[in-house]
Amino acid sequence: MGPPIKLVMKQADFVSLVMPFKDKVFRLAKRLLVSREEAEDATQEILLKLWNNKEKISDYKNVEAFSMTMTKNFCLDRLKSKQAQNLKIVHSNYTDNNASLQRQVEAKDSMGWVSRIMDDLPEQQKIIVQLRDIEQYDYAEIAKMLDMNETAIRVNLSRARKTIREKLTNTHRYGIK
Amino acid sequence: MVLNSIEKLIEKYDNAETTLEEEAQLRAYFESDDVAPHLEHYKPLFQYFSLSQQEQYTKDVPLKPKKTQLYQWISVAAVAVLMLGIFIPNWQGESKSFANLTPEEQEAITQTMEAFNLVSLGMNKGKQQLNSLAMVSENLNQGIEEASRLSEFSKTTNRIFKNK
Numbered sequence: 170m171g172p173p174i175k176l177v178m179k180q181a182d183f184v185s186l187v188m189p190f191k192d193k194v195f196r197l198a199k200r201l202l203v204s205r206e207e208a209e210d211a212t213q214e215i216l217l218k219l220w221n222n223k224e225k226i227s228d229y230k231n232v233e234a235f236s237m238t239m240t241k242n243f244c245l246d247r248l249k250s251k252q253a254q255n256l257k258i259v260h261s262n263y264t265d266n267n268a269s270l271q272r273q274v275e276a277k278d279s280m281g282w283v284s285r286i287m288d289d290l291p292e293q294q295k296i297i298v299q300l301r302d303i304e305q306y307d308y309a310e311i312a313k314m315l316d317m318n319e320t321a322i323r324v325n326l327s328r329a330r331k332t333i334r335e336k337l338t339n340t341h342r343y344g345i346k
Numbered sequence: 347m348v349l350n351s352i353e354k355l356i357e358k359y360d361n362a363e364t365t366l367e368e369e370a371q372l373r374a375y376f377e378s379d380d381v382a383p384h385l386e387h388y389k390p391l392f393q394y395f396s397l398s399q400q401e402q403y404t405k406d407v408p409l410k411p412k413k414t415q416l417y418q419w420i421s422v423a424a425v426a427v428l429m430l431g432i433f434i435p436n437w438q439g440e441s442k443s444f445a446n447l448t449p450e451e452q453e454a455i456t457q458t459m460e461a462f463n464l465v466s467l468g469m470n471k472g473k474q475q476l477n478s479l480a481m482v483s484e485n486l487n488q489g490i491e492e493a494s495r496l497s498e499f500s501k502t503t504n505r506i507f508k509n510k
Contacts, residue, residue, distance in 0.1 A: 180409050195403035209405050216407045279390035280397065287394075303398045305366055327362035334360060337387050 178223040186226070187216060190233040193304050194240045200299045201244035203288060211247065215240055237314045241296055248292070279340070286336045294329035301326055349382055356388065 178186075194215055199208035219226060219236060229235045287295060300311045308319045315322065355372055358364045364372070375381065376392035444452065 183409065192402045196398065196401050199401070209403065212403050213405060213407050220409050280394050283390050283394035302395050307366060323362040327360060330360050330362065333391060337391060
């Protein structure tokens with residue numbers, strides 16, 4: 170990036186700035202909010218927030234990292250307020266009632282299983298797996314985005330990967346039997 | 347790839363010790379068709395990662411060239427400055443009366459007043475001269491009136507001559 174010269178950012182400049190990572194914002198939002206619609210709404214709001222702060226954007230060295238941090242905070246806030254509205258209870262009731270049926274359906278689809286296992290991870294681990302295994306950021310970048318040290322990130326990531334592997338192994342055996 | 351090294355990589359992977367390059371190797375291995383049977387259960391995981399990576403945000407974002415909020419705040423700031431201008435003099439307490447001032451201050455005020463008086467004296471003189479000018483103009487008007495009377499007179503004389 171060049172020197173921080175303040176320029177009036179036009180729509181086209183903004184779009185080309187945001188283009189490389191808008192999908193990553195969306196995918197992180199979807200990882201956390203699960204529903205595609207909600208993730209789209211969240212992405213739209215984040216991009217609009219960036220657009221409305223476009224004068225300040227040129228001050229940031231790494232707009233992408235900044236946007237990912239924003240996405241994480243935005244979605245976690247949204248989850249919190251959803252929890253406050255008891256929406257989550259409705260959601261978990263639904264899954265509990267239909268758990269066995271849903272599992273039977275998904276057992277055929279191993280990818281669905283992975284997705285389900287990911288959904289069950291704690292939020293922190295979900296975010297880290299998303300940023301590392303799907304978006305392939307290096308540890309330094311993830312550390313910056315999450316304001317954590319690299320060791321803590323590795324510990325969380327290892328925990329998540331082991332959980333996924335364990336559940337996947339069980340599923341696999343179950344599938345064979 | 348040698349199976350042994352894949353197994354080692356998986357162990358490293360589980361401990362979050364693999365580099366991005368090593369993780370790319372793992373992905374490549376599990377996306378290939380010859381995955382060892384006892385490692386088969388890792389396949390959906392890496393397939394899932396690759397698939398998730400392709401998901402895209404397809405909606406448009408309505409980017410309107412929004413008025414910067416700065417302009418809105420300028421009016422607020424202007425009102426604030428005005429209010430300050432009105433209230434600050436009051437906060438400074440009652441103005442001092444002449445008697446409360448120190449002798450130096452009193453002297454300064456008297457001198458200033460004298461200077462003002464001198465100026466106003468000069469002004470008055472100037473005004474008197476202006477008055478005489480006004481008198482001149484009055485006389486001038488009288489002269490003009492008399493001149494018009496004179497022309498009237500000449501008209502009548504002309505008539506008399508014509509009638510003759």
